[in-house]
Amino acid sequence: MENIELYLSHHINDEIFYFPNPGNAGDSLIAAATYQVFDKIGLTYHTPNIKYFDPSGKIVIYGGGGNLTTPHSFSAKVIKKCHKLAKKLIILPQTIRRNDELLKELGNNTEIFCRELISYEYVKSFSNKSNVYLTNDMAFNLDLDEFNKANVNYNPNKQLLKYMAQKILRKKNAQSLNSIIRSFGVRSTFDQAIRKLNCTQLNCYRIDGEKTDIPIPNDNIDLSELFSYGLEDKLTAYMTVKTLFEFIQHFDSVNTNRLHIAISCALLNKNSNFYSNNYYKNKAVYDFSIRGRYDNINWIENS
Structure with a gap:
């Protein structure tokens, strides 16, 4: 099983473009843990709007979650846009199914993390060039003590x-x-x-x-x-x-x-x-x- 913090720490000198997997409060938990890990290891990251984003030559991280389960999902569209042009595309821990053709397209610049064995075995069977890893859902990386100490001054008017x-x-x-x-x-x-x-x-x-x-x-x-x-x-x-x-x-x-x-x-x-x-x-x-x-x-x- 891959240690996601150790893996990501290899990119502390790189500029990262991160797209969190959209969704509900559960996806917010995944994102919160991801932001915490990024900050802990000192990643330099941006969260641009995918509509205006040019992935050419960039290191792109797509957030973990359970959206990559149909060929027409938001995550599939982001991956399609990025994987051929990006210097590297990193897909954080996902449940993945019903994306045979997309997986076949992915090259050796793509690194895929699966969050359970069924998805891992599925991705391995269709992804011939990309690197595939197995690790826990990102939410398990949340340091609860540090999270509780965080000063969250959310102001709807400022937002x-x-x-x-x-x-x-x-x-x-x-x-x-x-x-x-x-x-x-x-x-x-x-x-x-x-x-x-x-x-x-x-x-x-x-x-x-x-x-x-x-x-x-x-x-x-x-x-x-x-x-x-x-x-x-x-x-x-x-x-x-x-x-x-x-x-x-x-x-x-x-x-x-x-x-x-x-x-x-x-x-x-x-x-x-x-x-x-x-x-x-x-x-x-x-x-x-x-x-x-x-x-x-x-x-x-x-x-």
Whole structure:
């Protein structure tokens, strides 16, 4: 298994262009851990807007996650744009499937990290020239003590001004306007959800395209969607994750089939019953990174 910090430390003298994998609060956790690792090892990195970015001759890092599972995903489009022109393309730990043709295109300037064995074996079978590695999901690299010490002074008004400036100058990968607007109500959203539950056990089952036939309890709250405030910069990702962690800490245990809610519980030493999503992702990451390491996470086979 590759040590991602050691691997990335070989690029401390390089200029890096980083594209976080877009998504919900779980993806913010991945991004927060990635920003923390970059800062820890002293990487020089930028987060440009992919729409205006020319990858020619550059070192590009694409963030980890679970988006590279269809040929038409955002991640697939970024990789298609970058892999032929970039000096090097590094794809951080992903679950990858249904991208046979894209994998066949990738050359020896591409380095792919998979976060579980099923994806690793799949990528190895189709990627003839690129280098393929196996390592934990980036979220497991979060140093919780250092993260808790971080001063997160997130101001929605400043974020809105920053968004407007970025749009005008077309410089960086601006946080979405919808996420900024929603962030004005982060505390009221938090408090309303806590009052709604008023119990010791949190039900956090996904209600999107990866949901299963698990009956959704009346008090279910899909935290990954509820606290989806963005990840395009470190401050936003940190604010999102701090909100997520603070919410989880209100409960004694968590029932979930959200991968990064379970990983959050693992990091926070919070008891969790962890269920599968609608394909192999949750079980594969559990087997590779959680089983035997985090005894507070209890895998439950769906009936």
